[in-house]
Amino acid sequence: MSNIEVTITVNGTKHRLMVGPKERLLDTLRERLHLTGTKEGCGVGECGACTVILDGEAVHSCLILTAQADGSEVITVEGLEKEGQLHPLQEAFIKHHAVQCGFCTPGMLMSAKALIDKNPNPTREEIKTAIEGNLCRCTGYEQIIEAIESATRALESR
């Protein structure tokens, strides 16, 4: 099977790439574009460590073939920072001690961003549902939920 040409915009930058037919979006991001913030935790779309935002939706990049994402816009954790300024979600995660080992953090941030981009004022239950597909073994989730709540308040007051 031969390679496929794909045009994909990642964190605002357009890339034209030749990718393998079985290549996952996760691999393209990590290995071709050296955006290693997105992690692999299970490879079957169950842990959420690979979550990115694809055309506005939070998706498991381990389940997306890059060829499927031709013409799409992808945002990864590296795209949250703007001109050296952390995104309020990132600031809140740091402030609320929502980062322990940090492996689930990029996925959590992207799921949270996808949520508040659509729903700027989510309830606690809506936050829990949005990150339901993101497993964390370190924190017990409490501090992560608090961080997201705090970030929504910070964004609201802007």
Added chain:
Amino acid sequence: MTDYINIGKNKEKVDALALAAGEPLFADDFALKDPLHIAFLYSPHAHAKIKSIDTVEAESMPGVALVLTYKNTPRVLYTSAGQSHPEPSPYDMYMFDEKVRFVGDRVALVAAESEEIAKEAVKKIKVEYEMLPALFDIEEAEKDGAPVLHDGEEHVMIPSAIYRPEKNLAARIAFLYGDSQKGFEEADFVQEATYYTHIASHCALETHVTKATFDHYGRLVLITSTQVPFHARRIVSNILGIPLGKIRVIKPRIGGGFGSKQEVLLEPYVALVAWRTKRPAQIVTSREEYFVSGRTRHAMRSRIKMGVKNDGTIVAMEIDDLMNAGAYGPHGPTVLANTGAKVLPLFNKIENVSFYADCVYTNLPVGGAYRGYGATQGFFGLNQHIDHITRLLGIDMAEFVKKWHIKTGETSEVFKAIGEGKTGHEQVVTSCKLSECIDEAARVIGWKEKRGAKRKEGDKCYGVGMAVATQGSGIPLIDMGGAHIKMNEDGSFNLYVGATDIGTGSDTVLAQIAAETLKVPSEKIIVLSSDTDLTPYDVGAYASSTTYVSGNAVKRCAQKVAERIMEVASEMLECPREELTLGVEEVSHVKSGRSLSFKDVAYYAFYAKNQFQIEESASFVSPVSPFPFCATFAEVEVDIKTGIVRPLKVVTAMDCGNVLNPKLAEGQVEGAVLNGVSFSLCEEYLFDEKGKMKNPSFWDYKVYKTTDLPEIVTILVPSFEEYGPYGAKSVGEVAINTPGPAIANAIYDAVGIRMYDLPMTPERVLKAIKEKGVG
């Protein structure tokens, strides 16, 4: 009330920003130049001899650099357990053997130009097996005629436990004081029950990742997801025969360990591939490999018998534990010892105690270190047993535990008798606020109102239960950590520690300790940790040792540096050292009103006169292991039609001494508590009749996610531990021991069913409900 500038403050983790920004910090984020990729061939059989293994076709595939089997790897027995030398685990494994002992055991490896080629080549390896009968039942393991897993080999075992591989006995530990038979005779009643805890996975979100490359001296450099960089260096050196000084091990950021990475699991293989081919090499394991071929929690059967007097005195206790090592024995003897060593002392006034424990081999995935390390298994049974006897006595369990638990100033016969590797060491409890923890948590859950209320709404029954536990702070007389601090001209300091931050925040906490001692804000401390070339030795992240052992090393080191600063200031101010006072980032001479900033002192030391680098080193090893204590109170809802148990509220009160960083401590408690909840209710290894794990993925190995969450409440109940740095004790493990039994006791409160068997899945609960005829 001490005015700390760092201690007790919620300092942000030193690595939080980089992690939140998605910086390349984990082992797989470092790209090697043209590495070889490694894939393993795993055994499809639970127990078999390898009659022949043909690697010719695999080797001749384009892109394959090396194929390793038992034929071309060092025939050196070792244990993969990351423990201090001499490791108190049986040396019962080779890199590859002529025998396979569980489905998932390693048979061969291929190193190739890409992961894809390596995996394809693995399929081309032809193995002929001679099937052997398999052993899965721990109760059968020691019987005559049982299949023997480790036969015909020379084994090495440190004599801290009895080892009889010909009987599948990986460890036997026995301990007694008093006369339990006599005690049972004196008792008014005897309560006996058997409890079962199960195999589970740590589910660290990052799997096992190891990379090997070379420095410009041709030395081997391992970048690996490990909790034990120094043990990894030594064990790799011993197995491969590479001089230890030619190996460097670097621990990058780790995506969780919880004990799964207290293991020298993949380093020998990756190191050998690199060493033989002189090329960088790496392996990034899959989730399935993590489940099956990594390490697990040891399953255990625990029979507890208590003789009790009507006034509540427990006059005798007999514990008979049988633990499942799996196919190999890393951590077997020490986890086994802990089921007694951590559990028995909690009720130290029992005068007649007998503890008898065996750990046996079976053809199942391999047990290893897992947060709680035997205490989790032991406390599940003990807390339920106490719940039961207090009900028979008509006494409130909370009041009973408050009365009978070990108190400050008290000791236990057990401390001297059972250790982790060496014999135990006499100790006295020097800080304990367990009664206060019980009171706080009981109040928050509403113990008095809800206990025994038998609230029922339709098919849903409600109840509350409690459990208590202790753990340790490092292994006494074994765990050692070192620290080195050097001062920079601007008044900042580099702190080098071997101590291993696996997401716990130890880099941050150790910086806080150093900073407090030096009287600077912790932002002035630059931490570099866990690099065998650059940092002093540390045992690594396990046994809840970091805050206490490594922390004390850091404090001692900082005290010495502070002294050096004072000496320089004394020379600068031309006054006696005794007249000087250390202030925040300055040294002052009250008599004359003069003061010097740290920057002044450092510039003088570097450039002015009698120049030298202000730096010091210190190490710490402890004769004692201070005990943290916690109490968990849980409220559950049991649906008697479906058997579903929903934990509604889980309240944990924690005595970890003086709390160095409250938010970090809470984070440790919450993570441990949720793990304990998930472990006891829904996590399970399912095996087919041939010993193959049926559910090695997150699809059907269930762990708690956000929408499953009970209300989790954490209460820190500070005490002050005189031996701990700034009064601190450990907090990393103890809270994983209590949620399971607290929930089990709550289920009893709700529906009168005692769950002896973990996990308490709806199927098991429903079966028990039907058998009892509830509802």
